Structures are given as C-alpha cells and as structure tokens.
Amino acid sequence: MSTLARQHSWFQRSAARALWLAAAALSLPCAARAEALPTPPALQAQLAAQGLKPQTITVVEPHLSRKDHAVQRRYQAFPIEEVLVRVLGPDWNAQADRELEFKALDGFIARMPVSRFLKYRAFLAFGLADGRAFTVDNLAQNEKNVALGPYYLIWDNLAAPSLQVEGGTHWPYQVAEISLRAVKPEALLPAGMDSSRWVEQAALVQKYCLSCHQINGFGGAKMPLNLAVRAKLIDSRTWQSWLLQPQSVKPGTAMPALPDGLSLAERQRIASELHDYLKALPVAP
Ligand code: HEC
Structure with missing residues (x-):
C-alpha cells in the first residue's frame, strides 16, 4: 500500500498526521511502514509538549x-516505545513476531523481532549526558570517533546483563529511519531447504x-557481499x-569478530x- 510505504515525517505537518491516522485505521497487517525519524530537536519538542522529558541512561557501552x-x-x-508509538502508531507491538528495522545513514541495517522490545528496555539516544560530542570509538571495527547521530539505539544492559555478551550487534547508530515489517524467512530458508534443520542458523x-x-x-548495504x-x-x-580473528586475515579490517x-x-560452533x-x-539466480 503506497500511502503507508511512502516516507514522511509524521511530525512535520498535522496533515501528515491525519493521513497517517487514516492509513492506520485501514490497518493492513503485513504492510511495511518505513518512517523517516524527525530530527532530535523536533522529536524533543513533540515529546515535551506531552510532558515527556529526555532521560539519562547509563549503559555498558559495547x-x-x-x-x-x-x-x-x-x-x-x-x-x-514513546517514539515508536508516535512514529509507527499504537499497534507497533501488536504482533510480536514482526520485525523492527533500523536503517542507518551508512547502509547498516539492524533487524530485530518486536518481542525483543517487549522483553528488554531500549532507548533512542540523541546525545551524551555530559554534552560531549555524540561519537564513539568502535573498537571491534577499528573505527575512531564514529558519529552516533541522529539516533543511537541503546539497551538497558545494566538491568539485563545477559545483553552484555552480544557486543554491538543490536546497537545501530546513525539511525535515520524505522520500519515495521513481516519477517521474510523465504530469503533465509527458501523452498527446498529443510527449515527445521536450518532455522537456528538462519x-x-x-x-x-x-x-x-x-x-x-x-540484508544490509554496509558491505553488500x-x-x-x-x-x-x-x-x-x-x-x-x-x-x-578477522584482524589476522586482514589487519585493520572493518569486519568485526x-x-x-x-x-x-561457542564462537567456533x-x-x-x-x-x-x-x-x-541455494544461490538465487
Ligand atoms: C559491521 C558490519 C559487518 C558485520 C556485522 C559482519 N561483517 Fe563481514 N565484513 C564486513 C566488512 C566491512 C568486510 C570487508 C573486510 C575487508 O575487506 O577489509 C567483511 C568481510 C567479510 C568476509 C571476507 C570476504 C572476503 O572474502 O573478502 C567474510 C567471509 C565475512 N565478512 C563474513 C561475515 C559473517 C559470516 C558475518 C556474521 C557472522 C559477518 N561477516 C558480519 C563487515 C561486517
């Protein structure tokens, strides 16, 4: 459905809001809604108007x-959830097996099931609490002073220490767009593949x-191999x-271990x- 798929900032105009409400009322369950996020100042103003202030969140920075x-x-x-309900609509979490997709400016795409957001607390960060530059050194990828903005998805991994072993996998930065979509197992488990044998690997x-x-x-477009x-x-x-040990194959590589x-x-397995x-x-033709 093209109206839903069309990108627009929900916050820019009230006309866009009315359009979104009309589209949501039709509520096609499988339609992917790709939404460009408003800028951090616009989002802050929107949330402030409803009495919501930014929070200071401490995490173990992966x-x-x-x-x-x-x-x-x-x-x-x-x-x-405060952002998703406004950007994707109140039923963003209605189907736990759908996926949220976070698209970054550098082509990185993080996809994770809605169920993960029901189990763990996530936040959309837009700055450091002490006001220093919103950047990070990405040790695993040998990159220094990487810009995190406009948004950085972070997880409360002090409350849920099991998340600390995952590294930066589910911490996309430079996030500019969010969408909700049905999982596409056919790409990862095409017809002819024994899905019960390969579901974990997929x-x-x-x-x-x-x-x-x-x-x-x-998949993503950061290194579209x-x-x-x-x-x-x-x-x-x-x-x-x-x-x-990607560094042993190619020193200085941006491929993370x-x-x-x-x-x-476990890593070897x-x-x-x-x-x-x-x-x-099978390789698709
Ligand atoms: C954060 C992005 C990122 C992730 C996640 C990532 N890679 Fe990579 N990968 C790269 C980049 C960038 C290169 C190119 C390395 C180079 O040439 O310096 C690469 C290179 C490779 C290569 C070598 C290709 C060749 O022959 O030159 C393989 C194999 C590979 N990745 C497999 C994987 C597998 C399997 C995973 C998941 C376990 C994975 N990568 C996860 C970014 C990534």
Whole structure:
C-alpha cells in the first residue's frame, strides 16, 4: 500500500498526521511502514509538549568495552516505545513476531523481532549526558570517533546483563529511519531447504551478519557481499579466522569478530554452523 510505504515525517505537518491516522485505521497487517525519524530537536519538542522529558541512561557501552573491561557511558535518550508509538502508531507491538528495522545513514541495517522490545528496555539516544560530542570509538571495527547521530539505539544492559555478551550487534547508530515489517524467512530458508534443520542458523546469520552483508539480496548495504556465494569459496580454516580473528586475515579490517563475550567454543560452533548453512543455501539466480 503506497500511502503507508511512502516516507514522511509524521511530525512535520498535522496533515501528515491525519493521513497517517487514516492509513492506520485501514490497518493492513503485513504492510511495511518505513518512517523517516524527525530530527532530535523536533522529536524533543513533540515529546515535551506531552510532558515527556529526555532521560539519562547509563549503559555498558559495547563499542568501547572488551570482555574483561566494561566501560560505562551515560546517554540522553527517550524510551523507544514513546517514539515508536508516535512514529509507527499504537499497534507497533501488536504482533510480536514482526520485525523492527533500523536503517542507518551508512547502509547498516539492524533487524530485530518486536518481542525483543517487549522483553528488554531500549532507548533512542540523541546525545551524551555530559554534552560531549555524540561519537564513539568502535573498537571491534577499528573505527575512531564514529558519529552516533541522529539516533543511537541503546539497551538497558545494566538491568539485563545477559545483553552484555552480544557486543554491538543490536546497537545501530546513525539511525535515520524505522520500519515495521513481516519477517521474510523465504530469503533465509527458501523452498527446498529443510527449515527445521536450518532455522537456528538462519536466525544466527540474521543476528550477526545481515546488518552489513546480504543473502541473495536480503540484508544490509554496509558491505553488500552475498554470503551465500562467498561462503562456498572459503575453506573452513579461513572461514573460522574471518569470523573469530578477522584482524589476522586482514589487519585493520572493518569486519568485526563474533563478540568475545561468547566463549571460544561457542564462537567456533557458531562459525561452523554458519558455514554449513551458507554452503547449503541455494544461490538465487
Ligand atoms: C559491521 C558490519 C559487518 C558485520 C556485522 C559482519 N561483517 Fe563481514 N565484513 C564486513 C566488512 C566491512 C568486510 C570487508 C573486510 C575487508 O575487506 O577489509 C567483511 C568481510 C567479510 C568476509 C571476507 C570476504 C572476503 O572474502 O573478502 C567474510 C567471509 C565475512 N565478512 C563474513 C561475515 C559473517 C559470516 C558475518 C556474521 C557472522 C559477518 N561477516 C558480519 C563487515 C561486517
């Protein structure tokens, strides 16, 4: 439905708001709604008008932390549900198996199930609490002073320490657009593949790889390499090195290793499961 898919800032004009309400009333369950986020000052003004102030949230910053060295940071942020209800509408969480997609300015795409937002507390940060530059060093990707704005999705991982082992996987920065969509298992589990055998691997590749890479056209655009093609050309030793110690294959590379919060055995297992899965996955013509 083109009116829904069309990008517009819900906050810019009240006419847009009326249009959105009309579209929401039709409530097509599978339509993807891609919404450009308003600028932080516009969002702040909107929320302030309803009595909502930004909060100061302290997190273990995954991009700055190493396995045995947790670095905390304080951000200025809004609870994500306050933003989602305004940008996507009040039924954004009606179907826990749909996915929220966060699209970043640099082509990075993070997709995560709505259920994750019902289980853990997330915030949309737009600045550091102390007012310093809104940037971070991304240790895993060898990048310094990376801009985080306009928005950075952060998680209350002090309240939920299990999130601390995930690294930066679900912490997209430079977020400019949010959408809600039906999960597309056919790209990751096409007809002819035994879905009960590969369902875990499909979820792993989605979680750890497709924010930057692709599978047959599905995934992020930061490094749009088709893993279903490339995996078949790489031997298992080199594959393990790329996933566990990319710096040993290509010093200075921006490819992040699997998070070192996971045990070595677990990382090795994930790497080999992903390799088997990607080798089995048919390459789309
Ligand atoms: C944050 C973005 C990002 C994520 C997430 C990511 N990669 Fe990469 N990957 C890259 C970049 C960038 C390169 C290019 C490295 C270079 O040439 O310096 C790369 C390179 C690779 C290569 C080497 C390709 C070649 O032959 O030159 C493989 C294999 C690979 N990635 C697999 C994966 C797998 C599997 C995952 C998930 C476990 C993953 N990547 C997650 C960014 C990412």
